Structure formats: C-alpha cells, structure tokens
Amino acid sequence: MEGTAVLGRLNWRAAEVVELTPETSQTKTITFDVPGWPGHRAGQHVDVRLTADDGYQAERSYSIASAADGPRIDLTVERLDDGEVSPYLTDELRTGDVIELRGPVGGYFVWNPHAEGTVFLVAGGSGIVPLMAMARQRALESSRIPTRLLYSARSLDDVIYRDELAELAARVDGFDVVYTLTRTQPAGWDGYGRRVDTDLLREVGPVSSELAVAFVCGPTPFVEAVASGLVELGHEPARIKTERFGPTGG
C-alpha cells in the first residue's frame, strides 16, 4: 500500500557517504547509501542527526533531492556560515563516513503524479531541492504532466542543477524552466532579472483554471510573496503547497 513508506515508527538508520558533488560555491550534494531504505516520494525529507564526542546531538531536516531509486538518496545541503550542522555536512564529511538519518518523513509537500492540469513549481534559492526531486521523479516515470519551474536565484552561479535542468527541458516532454536572477545577470541575459512578484507570476504561471497544484519552496519571505501573489491571481489556496526554508536549516 502507498502508506508503507510513511506509516509507523521511525528508526534512525546508518547512512554511509558514497559520493560528494559540489554544486555551487555554497551547496554540495551528498549521496548516501542507506541499507533498508524503504523508498520515498518526491518532496519528502529526512532528519539528520549528528552526535559529538561528548554526546551532544543536533538534528536538522533536509529535503531529499533524488528520485526514489534503490537504497541511495541525495541530499543537497546549503552551507550556512553560522550554522551548526550544515558546515559539517558540506566541509567535513568524507566518503566512507557514516551518519544517522531517519525518514522519509512528510506527506503534505509531495509530488502527485496523477494531478490533472499544469503543475507549477516555484523555487527560491536552495528551495529548488525538493522541486528537483519532483522533476527527477517525473522524468524517471516518463510522465508528461505539463510542469513549469520558475526558479529565482541571485545569479547564474547560484543556480543549482543548471545542466541537468537544461537536459530535462530539452526532452520536450512538457517540462520547462524559467529563471529570474535577482542580483546579477550575465551579459546578454534574456531571462527575468527581478524578484518574483504578482506580475511575474501572471506572466510565467498557468491561469487558475489550468493549475493542478503549485509547489512553492524557499526562504519564508519568498514563500509568503509567491503564495499571496498566487492567491491574488485567483488560484485556490488549497492548490498552493508551501515549504519554508528557515534559518533553523543551519
């Protein structure tokens, strides 16, 4: 049954680092091998627990970046300079290291492959991570659900998964990407160059009669602006799923 991956008690599992892939100057993808991993749905998270030599423990929740595919999962972690957990994950972890994680958790912010209409994904910064899992899951299933990603980043160098997103869009199977670069734009940039506002959502997003569901993920002010903009454009609040990345992500 569908619930087997999400129901029941959660156990901490040992997860071995098998690959480290730098994405941007501030983000890194960590691939874990998790024996017994039950699979997950795109958009779900894991809780990561680190234990210091003196027994002190710190826990954080991270979105899974990969589609469900065997015992391996990818987490893409943004390094927060004053964070307690993320600098360890991005700077100190080496392949072969083992950490504890539990999951998958969450059932609210997950890709529903049977949705009717257009799916609108709106990412702010590292808020792309769970939306990338959705784009990857969609591609893995050869889904043709019309899906548009609006991705806001500070600059082109801050765009995570840029090459892979270009490949996904090049399949011409109903998935496309629109970028807006809010701080610096390269010479000759023909995409958007401003923060996401109601006008930009109107230009890029589906009209309300065509929206199956919108998934919005990013920092709290970004999510608030996008969600209220979508409501202003006449979209039903129940079709707008949000996930805020707060400073507790550290």
Next chain:
Amino acid sequence: MDALMLDGNAAAGLLQEIFGSEMTTAVGTCDGCGTAGEVGAVLLYRGAGLAFRCPHCGNVLMKIVVGGERVWVDFRGLRALELNT
C-alpha cells in the same frame, strides 16, 4: 512575517515519532476560528519548543517541548485532529 517561521512540514519527523504515523496530511481544526487545514500547512515557530499556529487567525494550536527523554504536548488550541488510517 517572521524569519524564524517555518511550516508544519518541518516537524514531520518529530510528529511521526510522537504519534506513530505520518501527521503532515492530518487535518486539524482551529479552536479559535474553526478553520480546518492540513498540519503541513500550519505555521511553525521554533524556540525553546515548537509552537504551531493557525495560518488564518494566528491562534496557537499546539505546543511541543522535547526535553531529554520526555516530550510535552499541549493541544489547547486544537478543536479536532483528523488522521488518515
């Protein structure tokens, strides 16, 4: 708007640990304004503990404090909680 604000999704692991099942798709009814909505969509504030607030009226629905081997849960602002079986 508060930079320390998250949403119910962020507590998915802790809630599942406490309740023994996936809780972000459970539907809670606010005792303040009567609005019903999914736990994943409520506002979450993290401090010494977690406070879950109604996104419509701001009423505190639930508070959770984890201390050592114990967990305290206060449901005062929640009229009903509907779980998927």
